[in-house]
Amino acid sequence: MSTETLLGNEAIALGAVHAGLSGAFAYPGTPSTEIMEFLQETAAREAGTANAFVAQWCANEKTAYESALGASYAGRRAMASMKHVGLNVAADPFVNSALIRINGGFVVVVADDPGMHSSQDEQDSRWLADFARIICLEPSDQQEAYDMMRKAFDLSEKHEVPVMIRITTRLAHARAIVKTGPRTPQNPVRKADADMSWILMPAIARKRWRELIEKQKAFAAISDGPDANPLAMKSGKLGVITTGVALPYYRENLADLVASLGAEPSHLHIGMYPMPKEKLRKLAAGVERLLVIEDGYPFVERELRGILPFASPRILGKESGELPIDGELSPDNVRAALGLPEREGFAVKNLVPPSRPPSLCTGCPHTDSLVALKEVLRDYPLHSVNSDIGCYTLGALPPYSAVETCVDMGASIGMARGASEAGLRPTVAVIGDSTFYHSGITNLIDAVSHRTNMTVLILDNGTTGMTGAQPTILPSSGLGNLVRGVGIEPEHVVTLRAHKNEHAKNVEAIRRELAYEGPSVVIMVRECLEAVKKARKA
Amino acid sequence: MKYDIVFCGVGGQGGISVSVVIARAAMAAGLQVKQSEVHGMSQRGGEVLAHLRISDKPIASPTIPRGCANLILAFEPLEALRYLPWLSRDGAVVAATAPIRNIPTYPEIESVLAEIKALPKAVLLDADALAKEAGNARAANIVLVGAAAKYLPLKADAIETAIAENFARKGDAVVSANVKAFQNGRKANP
Numbered sequence: 001m002s003t004e005t006l007l008g009n010e011a012i013a014l015g016a017v018h019a020g021l022s023g024a025f026a027y028p029g030t031p032s033t034e035i036m037e038f039l040q041e042t043a044a045r046e047a048g049t050a051n052a053f054v055a056q057w058c059a060n061e062k063t064a065y066e067s068a069l070g071a072s073y074a075g076r077r078a079m080a081s082m083k084h085v086g087l088n089v090a091a092d093p094f095v096n097s098a099l100i101r102i103n104g105g106f107v108v109v110v111a112d113d114p115g116m117h118s119s120q121d122e123q124d125s126r127w128l129a130d131f132a133r134i135i136c137l138e139p140s141d142q143q144e145a146y147d148m149m150r151k152a153f154d155l156s157e158k159h160e161v162p163v164m165i166r167i168t169t170r171l172a173h174a175r176a177i178v179k180t181g182p183r184t185p186q187n188p189v190r191k192a193d194a195d196m197s198w199i200l201m202p203a204i205a206r207k208r209w210r211e212l213i214e215k216q217k218a219f220a221a222i223s224d225g226p227d228a229n230p231l232a233m234k235s236g237k238l239g240v241i242t243t244g245v246a247l248p249y250y251r252e253n254l255a256d257l258v259a260s261l262g263a264e265p266s267h268l269h270i271g272m273y274p275m276p277k278e279k280l281r282k283l284a285a286g287v288e289r290l291l292v293i294e295d296g297y298p299f300v301e302r303e304l305r306g307i308l309p310f311a312s313p314r315i316l317g318k319e320s321g322e323l324p325i326d327g328e329l330s331p332d333n334v335r336a337a338l339g340l341p342e343r344e345g346f347a348v349k350n351l352v353p354p355s356r357p358p359s360l361c362t363g364c365p366h367t368d369s370l371v372a373l374k375e376v377l378r379d380y381p382l383h384s385v386n387s388d389i390g391c392y393t394l395g396a397l398p399p400y401s402a403v404e405t406c407v408d409m410g411a412s413i414g415m416a417r418g419a420s421e422a423g424l425r426p427t428v429a430v431i432g433d434s435t436f437y438h439s440g441i442t443n444l445i446d447a448v449s450h451r452t453n454m455t456v457l458i459l460d461n462g463t464t465g466m467t468g469a470q471p472t473i474l475p476s477s478g479l480g481n482l483v484r485g486v487g488i489e490p491e492h493v494v495t496l497r498a499h500k501n502e503h504a505k506n507v508e509a510i511r512r513e514l515a516y517e518g519p520s521v522v523i524m525v526r527e528c529l530e531a532v533k534k535a536r537k538a
Numbered sequence: 539m540k541y542d543i544v545f546c547g548v549g550g551q552g553g554i555s556v557s558v559v560i561a562r563a564a565m566a567a568g569l570q571v572k573q574s575e576v577h578g579m580s581q582r583g584g585e586v587l588a589h590l591r592i593s594d595k596p597i598a599s600p601t602i603p604r605g606c607a608n609l610i611l612a613f614e615p616l617e618a619l620r621y622l623p624w625l626s627r628d629g630a631v632v633a634a635t636a637p638i639r640n641i642p643t644y645p646e647i648e649s650v651l652a653e654i655k656a657l658p659k660a661v662l663l664d665a666d667a668l669a670k671e672a673g674n675a676r677a678a679n680i681v682l683v684g685a686a687a688k689y690l691p692l693k694a695d696a697i698e699t700a701i702a703e704n705f706a707r708k709g710d711a712v713v714s715a716n717v718k719a720f721q722n723g724r725k726a727n728p
Contacts, residue, residue: 005561005562005565005571030577031577033577034577117576118577141600170574170600170601171600173574173575173576173577174572174573174574174575174600174601175558175561175571175572175573175574175575176571176572176573176597176600177565177570177571245600248598248599248600249598249599251598251599252598252599252603254598330601330603331598331599331601331602331603332603332604335603342604342605343603343604343605343606344604344605344627345604345605345606345607345622345623345624345625345626345627346622346623346625346657347622347623348619348622348653349653349656350649350652350653351619351645351649351650351653353616353619353620353645354616354641354643354644354645355585355641356548356583356584356585356616356617356640356641357584357641358549358582358583358584359582359583359584359640360582360583361582361583391582394582398642466582468577
């Protein structure tokens with residue numbers, strides 16, 4: 001046993017390693033990225049030793065999930081980690097994997113981003129765990145994040161289901177002291193039994209689905225048992241339910257609350273789902289008001305509230321306005337929900353500090369690509385520029401104002417294609433190399449198949465920039481061959497250097513491809529400045 | 539004892555790394571710490587914020603409640619203003635005077651500095667000049683730590699050791715420039 005100061009994501013990674021992890025797979029995405037970064041650093045140190053394990057970036061969250069599933073099939077403990085919207089990409093294997101007989105322990109770590117610090121939405125992954133009908137664990141702090149990884153692998157092997165660890169930004173990106181335990185040896189390779197439980201043909205899937213439904217009783221028994229979801233009944237009229245990181249915010253205010261109420265409220269903390277129904281009923285029976293504090297959507301609250309009105313207890317939370325319905329929890333909004341007076345700081349008296357949005361780095365190759373594209377588009381009063389997820393999304397802001405859409409990974413090419421087919425021309429898709437490998441290539445195949453009149457600008461900086469410059473899954477030298485390989489005509493696959501010194505040449509080449517009536521691809525190449533800096537540091 | 543620090547600045551100024559250095563010094567002194575930071579999109583030239591909580595007792599929230607920060611350490615003056623609602627009534631602000639004007643709506647710098655000067659406990663300093671004088675223009679963040687040292691619940695020597703350890707990988711010249719930057723900061727707010 002030793003103590004270390006760890007970021008929540010590092011605690012999860014170390015917890016997995018100490019639980020006997022053999023294979024970890026991920027695609028970068030804030031706030032989940034540091035899990036794989038920590039695993040890779042550890043794996044590099046342990047390469048060639050008896051503890052060696054695999055930690056790999058993958059093309060996208062679906063491929064990561066499926067690789068982890070294969071490792072579980074081989075009998076070894078495996079995990080996939082991703083941000084919340086990444087689970088949408090992996091939703092197909094995720095939901096189906098609940099029906100197979102998990103062999104080596106399988107854990108999917110999903111980092112939600114309430115408040116959208118670095119995301120397009122603030123969806124709550126607990127709904128997806130519930131949808132797939134699997135166990136979900138939600139740590140409240142870094143220590144629990146570490147401890148729950150071991151618990152998750154154990155539960156997964158015992159009940160032969162995937163287990164989700166759901167965290168939110170403030171757990172992922174906060175550091176605290178963590179006590180670590182002994183390291184469990186890795187499982188040997190032991191292929192899953194040949195009982196057809198990994199073959200989800202309808203007849204078998206129907207049987208497996210029944211078995212999964214039956215397992216719910218066992219899950220519920222653990223949730224309502226002594227080892228999860230502690231309930232403390234007190235004599236007061238107020239009951240409080242916390243989940244995940246709501247617990248430290250509640251504790252932050254507890255002394256003041258007790259002083260104000262004259263007694264401690266009854267309290268249930270939920271760190272494991274499915275929900276502990278018996279404990280919830282017991283708590284509800286003993287209080288008049290029940291405040292639900294949870295980071296993300298009102299998941300517990302909605303379930304408790306239901307549709308039909310009932311008199312007691314009164315359910316308080318996000319839907320009743322005690323807590324904000326959007327954004328993340330803070331010690332302050334939890335304090336207000338507990339009815340405690342606001343603490344006063346200082347105010348700025350004579351000005352309103354303007355917000356400072358993020359922007360592309362000075363000298364970023366994307367700026368040269370966007371400036372060249374803008375110049376060509378001046379000739380076309382009606383045009384469409386669909387973009388994607390990455391640093392270049394910042395090209396939507398002044399002074400560039402160069403891209404018009406950002407929806408999901410890979411959407412730029414599909415949307416540009418649809419816009420073109422609908423008659424809006426010229427249409428341009430602006431996508432980074434990492435996002436192109438993630439989800440762009442399949443849309444390009446559609447464009448080739450239908451000879452869609454459109455131009456794709458692949459901004460190839462050789463890295464996944466926004467998440468801290470992780471290497472792109474394949475070297476950029478392969479992009480041209482890939483694009484030609486799916487059938488873009490070789491004379492309409494143009495590679496340019498994204499640099500202001502090449503501006504005139506780049507403008508001319510982009511103009512030519514926009515004029516071409518068919519699918520064309522322009523690859524704008526120059527290394528990400530952050531990646532260069534990172535390489536220099538290492 | 540509890541001591542809460544808000545670190546704020548603009549992406550790339552080294553605010554988060556400085557919070558980690560002080561957290562290490564606090565742990566080496568046997569204290570509890572919780573530190574919270576932002577990653578990802580906002581690190582691209584946007585507002586960057588880290589919270590560090592130090593205490594001799596267990597700490598609950600990883601983020602600092604409003605009105606509770608003992609210190610705002612601002613690497614950019616406008617960013618100091620953004621977090622004033624977090625400053626406790628007897629808290630201090632230590633801020634660099636040099637503005638980063640990467641937004642078109644940046645207010646008059648005089649009015650920004652006037653807001654800071656109007657606070658009961660505020661220290662403004664030209665951290666860039668003191669960093670250059672120490673031999674490393676990039677050590678302005680460490681100058682500010684030096685200027686805040688007398689408020690921190692840690693011995694100055696312990697912070698200096700943590701700074702030296704933090705830069706050890708980069709060689710002696712970088713270490714000594716950063717230690718000098720720390721000392722320059724201390725002299726500026728003795």
